[in-house]
């Protein structure tokens with residue numbers, strides 16, 4: 001889809017998603033107490049994403065701790081809370097809380113608007129295990145912003161962000177935005193020649209595996225003062241600090257946070273931001289997620305794996 005997803009529909013997703021988490025939690029509570037009840041989907045279905053090419057973590061496969069740490073997940077240890085009243089005593093479990101087939105398919109239909117696979121989706125997930133498909137994908141709606149190009153909606157939102165940063169007295173500038181498949185081929189080959197492929201992969205993406213190829217990722221650095229470079233010192237500057245606090249309001253998320261290398265495959269990059277859309281960014285912040293991989297694991301029930 002070349003244009004943005006309608007905001008109202010995305011708000012509906014959030015509402016339906018929260019409702020679904022509640023329903024799924026109740027369903028899970030029933031399953032724990034009554035093996036004959038089988039809520040759909042089960043947690044194993046929810047988190048089985050192997051056919052999508054992403055196992056949920058890097059350097060050792062799926063990490064259960066990463067799956068359970070974020071709010072908004074189906075958490076068996078808390079799934080029976082809604083079956084208690086304020087006195088803390090168990091109440092009869094509401095059997096009718098199990099989602100009907102109709103309700104489930106309606107939820108899945110709504111969630112399918114968040115699409116992690118379509119390269120034209122603002123929520124496409126690209127990482128070291130999930131290349132773009134096709135691998136030489138190129139967006140068709142690129143527009144100039146700053147010194148680079150991004151897809152039209154992302155470019156418009158980035159311009160607003162840059163204007164706001166300037167108005168705040170903490171101006172930022174673009175270092176790198178869209179990079180084509182062939183540009184990334186050259187960049188990656190240069191690093192491999194210099195450092196070897198094993199080391200190069202730690203900080204550079206193979207062509208087809210870079211978020212910059214989506215036209216939705218941008219590297220931002222301070223336009224004045226200290227640390228006008230792609231370095232972790234960006235986070236310690238007034239501009240970098242403002243960016244970390246405000247990017248979400250413009251639909252961008254910090255893609256590679258501290259201490260998420262096992263999940264994202266990359267070290268901390270306080271300069272690399274990814275446009276996911278205004279509503280998805282708000283949903284991401286509301287859910288207190290710390291990697292887009294975690295967000296994917298929590299939301300991809302729209303495409304349950306065929307068993």
Ligand SMILES: [Zn+2]
Pocket residue numbers: 176212217218219271272273
């Ligand atoms: Zn970057």
